[in-house]
Amino acid sequence: MPDSAPSPTAPDLPTPPLSLLEGAALFLDFDGTLAPIADTPCGVDVDDDLIATLLRLRDALAGRLAIVSGRSVATLRDLGFTDFLIAGTHGLEFAAPGATVDAPARLPAIDAVEQAFNAFVADKPGMLVERKSISVGLHFRGAPQWGDDARGLATALAAEHDLAVQPGKMLFELRPGGADKGSAVRRLMTQPPMAGGVPVFIGDDVTDEEGFAAAAEQGGAGILVGTPRTTFAAFGLEQVAAVRHYLGEGAARLG
Numbered sequence: 001m002p003d004s005a006p007s008p009t010a011p012d013l014p015t016p017p018l019s020l021l022e023g024a025a026l027f028l029d030f031d032g033t034l035a036p037i038a039d040t041p042c043g044v045d046v047d048d049d050l051i052a053t054l055l056r057l058r059d060a061l062a063g064r065l066a067i068v069s070g071r072s073v074a075t076l077r078d079l080g081f082t083d084f085l086i087a088g089t090h091g092l093e094f095a096a097p098g099a100t101v102d103a104p105a106r107l108p109a110i111d112a113v114e115q116a117f118n119a120f121v122a123d124k125p126g127m128l129v130e131r132k133s134i135s136v137g138l139h140f141r142g143a144p145q146w147g148d149d150a151r152g153l154a155t156a157l158a159a160e161h162d163l164a165v166q167p168g169k170m171l172f173e174l175r176p177g178g179a180d181k182g183s184a185v186r187r188l189m190t191q192p193p194m195a196g197g198v199p200v201f202i203g204d205d206v207t208d209e210e211g212f213a214a215a216a217e218q219g220g221a222g223i224l225v226g227t228p229r230t231t232f233a234a235f236g237l238e239q240v241a242a243v244r245h246y247l248g249e250g251a252a253r254l255g
Contacts, residue, residue, distance in 0.1 A: 008209070013236030016223050020235070021250040024220070025197025026061060027185055027211060028054075030069040030076065032204035033225050036240050037169060039141060041071075041130050046080045053248050055083060060254035063193030068184050070168060070207060072133040073101045085193070089135055089175060090166055090207060091184030104176060106134045109161035113174045120153055135175030137168075144170065169205055182210030189218060201233075202243060209233075 031037050031044065034054075038044045058065040066085040067076055073088035073095045083097045093103035114129065114136040121127035126142030127150070140150045147170070154172035158165045164177035185201060188194045199220035201211040212222025212232035222233035225243055237243050 008230045008232050013224060013228060013231070013233060015237065016221070016235035016246065018246075018250055018253050020200055020221065020223075021057075021061075021254060023198050024061060024200040025064040025066075025189060025194040026057065027066050027068045027181075027188075027199060027201040027215070029181075029201075029203030029205065029208050029211070029225075030067060030071060030079075032169065033202055033208075033240065033243055034067075040128060041075075041137075041139070044079065050244065051080050051083075053244070053251055056251040056255055057247055058084065060251060061197065064197040066188055066194060068181050068201070068203075068211060070137075070166065070173065070205075072135075073103070074133055085188070087181070087184035087188060089132060090173075091179035091181055091187070092134060092176060094184075094187070101133075103134055107161075107163075107176060109163055110134065110136055110174065113157050113161060113163065116153070116157055120150075130171075130173075132173075132175075135166075135173055137171050137173040139171045141170035166207060168207055180210040181208055182214035185211050185214035185218075202237075 028034060035044050067081050068087045069076060070090050071088055073086050073093045076086050076088060086095050093101055095101045114131060117129040117138045121129055124143055124146055127146055128139040130137035138150050138154060140147050150172055154165050158174055163174045166173040166175055185199055189199055199215035199218050201215040202223040203211055204225035209232050215222050216232060223235045223237055224231050224233035225237050
């Protein structure tokens with residue numbers, strides 16, 4: 001995060017006004033923001049109403065809407081986000097609608113980590129390894145008693161293979177370094193369709209804090225979803241349903 005980044009604030013956050021969306025370049029996290037976090041990565045359902053709302057909002061914002069997620073571009077497209085600008089794998093992948101994915105090649109180190117993760121979970125029911133296009137995640141939501149061991153393994157493997165550890169909600173992901181959701185915001189704000197808008201980033205996880213900070217650096221704001229915490233966000237929404245309502249109201253107002 002650059003030196004000019006704002007300091008995180010205390011968690012007493014007001015509800016965002018709809019006027020925040022006027023002229024916005026809107027960046028949206030997926031899990032925990034647009035859809036509730038499921039027990040397994042494949043357990044998430046994206047309904048037609050959500051896609052329709054986002055399409056209306058995208059069009060009202062002259063295309064300035066992007067999905068910024070830890071999931072890969074391929075997975076997000078499979079979930080139904082084929083008509084949206086996407087930054088996947090925490091800012092390592094980028095794709096415009098209908099375009100090929102701009103991403104680094106999958107490293108042999110990621111395959112080695114995936115094998116180690118699979119060996120680790122083999123005798124631990126409830127744990128799950130998530131294979132992604134250029135990264136791999138170790139989930140312990142179904143077996144929280146193994147959280148400390150998962151952290152230790154992920155940290156050791158990251159050091160061994162010169163990879164970045166990306167903590168999330170009940171998971172540790174190993175991936176190449178050099179990017180995060182903040183760098184994704186900065187990159188996308190330099191090019192159409194996002195250039196010229198005021199960045200607004202909506203997310204729930206600690207992985208979204210870089211996105212909040214990047215939005216604030218450029219005169220915009222972050223919106224934290226869920227339990228209050230010390231954050232770079234300026235506004236807060238209680239849960240996914242509140243996000244859906246806010247975006248729906250925004251699409252109606254701007255449309």
